[in-house]
Amino acid sequence: MMSIGVDLGKMRDHSAIAVVRSPDTTETTARLSPWQVIERRRTDPSALVYVEKIPLGTSYIRVVERVRQVAQHPEMGGERRVVVVDATRVGMPVVEMLRDARLGCELKAVTITGGVGERNSGGIYSVSKTDLMVGLRTRMEQGWVEVARRLPEWAELRKQMLGFGGAGADDLVLAFALAVWGVKERMVGARVSGAAVAGALSRTPLLPERSS
Numbered sequence: 001m002m003s004i005g006v007d008l009g010k011m012r013d014h015s016a017i018a019v020v021r022s023p024d025t026t027e028t029t030a031r032l033s034p035w036q037v038i039e040r041r042r043t044d045p046s047a048l049v050y051v052e053k054i055p056l057g058t059s060y061i062r063v064v065e066r067v068r069q070v071a072q073h074p075e076m077g078g079e080r081r082v083v084v085v086d087a088t089r090v091g092m093p094v095v096e097m098l099r100d101a102r103l104g105c106e107l108k109a110v111t112i113t114g115g116v117g118e119r120n121s122g123g124i125y126s127v128s129k130t131d132l133m134v135g136l137r138t139r140m141e142q143g144w145v146e147v148a149r150r151l152p153e154w155a156e157l158r159k160q161m162l163g164f165g166g167a168g169a170d171d172l173v174l175a176f177a178l179a180v181w182g183v184k185e186r187m188v189g190a191r192v193s194g195a196a197v198a199g200a201l202s203r204t205p206l207l208p209e210r211s212s
Contacts, residue, residue: 005179018175019050081105084182
């Protein structure tokens with residue numbers, strides 16, 4: 001499964017995209033005595049295989065096109081895909097644009113809130129920023145989520161994770177957290193290489209050049 005997290009930038013913030021690949025298989029162990037227990041666990045961890053920061057000033061129309069380009073990229077193979085997009089404040093009109101873009105995969109809109117807890121109202125999820133970050137950090141500390149080797153943006157992402165909640169940028173870490181949140185459900189599909197996806201997306205032109 002490929003979970004594509006999208007943090008929508010505002011006037012002075014970047015939009016960001018993160019792709020997390022979740023394993024397609026689990027191992028099942030049955031213990032029949034003295035209790036019957038079924039354990040299901042991943043055979044390998046999920047991994048952040050791609051992340052990008054979209055240039056400032058990029059229109060939401062072009063952001064939507066980039067998300068469509070990533071979601072439909074042939075290197076994704078036959079794996080199930082889900083796009084998880086930040087629908088907070090200005091995000092809902094962009095969510096409608098993404099729906100109209102025919103991404104060819106599931107789309108989940110998430111409103112990031114204060115406090116704690118999670119709820120689903122009319123297909124719009126409300127998730128606290130605290131829960132998103134706690135979920136991300138917990139999964140990383142427990143080894144359930146890894147970062148692909150030689151990810152170019154790792155230094156910036158790590159800086160954002162360490163400084164989260166301060167005055168600095170949080171676009172990459174929120175996109176990452178949304179992608180991890182989207183990995184809650186897994187379905188079996190064709191296995192593809194995370195390295196192949198990252199390399200292919202990195203080589204794919206970001207956006208058409210704008211005329212000056």
